Amino acid sequence: MKELYVVGRNPVLELLKTEKEIDKIYVLKGELQGSIRKIIGIARDRNIIIQEVDKGKLDTMSKGNAHQGVAALVSGFKYSTIEDILNKANEAKEDPFIIILDEIEDPHNLGAIIRTAECAGVHGVIIPKRRAARVNQTVYKSSAGAVEHVLIADVTNISNTIEELKKKGLWIYGADVHGQDYYFDTSLNGPIALVIGNEGKGISRLVKDKCDVLVKIPMYGQVSSLNASASAAILIYEVVKQNHEKEKPGT
Template identity: 65%
Template sequence: MIEEGYVEGRNPVIEAIRGGREIDKILIAKGSEQGSINKIIGMAKDKKIVIQYVEKAKLDSMSETKAHQGVIALVTPYSYVEVDDIIKAAEDKNEDPFIIILDEIEDPHNLGAIIRTAECGGAHGVIIPKRRAVGLTPVVIKSSAGAVEHMNIAKVSNIASTIEELKKRGIWIYGADMEGKHDYFQKDLTGPIAIVIGSEGKGIGRLIKEKCDFLVKIPMKGKVSSLNASVAASVMMYEVLRQRSIRE
């Protein structure tokens, strides 16, 4: 679990309510009762969630994102799932597992964006390491636009051993890396699959690379030699979705 006990911003709060998250109370800035704030008030009343109107300065002092949009929900800590839960989520949908593995992503905006794309792209879960990586902070939750409320996220002690376990269960591991021999769209990305995305500065660690079944690259035609981690993840995830859609 994470220590952060609140969700900031209108869309993240709406998704927290919609997703059934336990919410102790919702703090709303006085004078902001319009637009989507009224939607939040209505949803909160339906769920019998306590609403408290406070000065905007109070929300400003609490906010980590500095973009609370006039609302902060005080919530129970996020519960991470087990890797088995991600596999079961795929089985329950009668689908081949589609998993995103993140190797030491440290930027909360990147993690939030990746989780958002994973939810939109049909991934069954995201796996992150316990150490040397960002967890589900308020900035991550805000950056995901509330997608964390609908995505299975597992936090593991050892990414390398987790990959080994996934391989034993018949899941193919593809690492997105510039050392890959093939462009990502040249490989068959259907079937049970996990995509590994490396950290913003170092990419995928050496040991993790060795555990991957395949390394695939995203071709670069410009003068900049790499993509932002969340953009690279998006490119890979939507190629999986494209190939799966063709096979259906």
């Protein structure tokens, strides 16, 4: 499993909250205040090696991402399975709530969607193994470390995965500009998976054909579509809203 550097104060702090093995933490020489001091304290309690380095070293590790004076060296990201995600929902006694990403290519978008998913209590995110962004340093940074708290499964074929989820009782809703109904006019309760498509092409035809319902977000301006992570956030929180309303007494 390929090693990677997790950079930035929040991502490293979130990493330290998990049981993931951390090989070493690098901090900028002289930068021992604020949250860096907290990181060092936790790392020492866990007997993690801490090394002070110069800015050039951290710049190289961060590959253009803002490191904020700290980086952690870890083994590559460990992906989950579909069963892991469904089991998580079952253990929580909740209807499964899953996000399926169809060829999202920008790691910043992937990270932002994972961050929203974690905040909203999504049980898992599914991504394809090919022709899509993978969990890397940029995704860690963009998600503010949320990748360590969300189950992420990588699959060979999204269409086949949708069929598998349907057999498990999930309804599949795809975000599409030509959808039948607006998302707020659609019931999004029960076991559900939301499909978000590629930044430019949207959901592929084969995947679109597998969706039970296609929903759209109203567009009133001159630009015809939203950023993928913005679309995902709108739909994810509509599911949260509808489930919250369902739980209100008398509804």
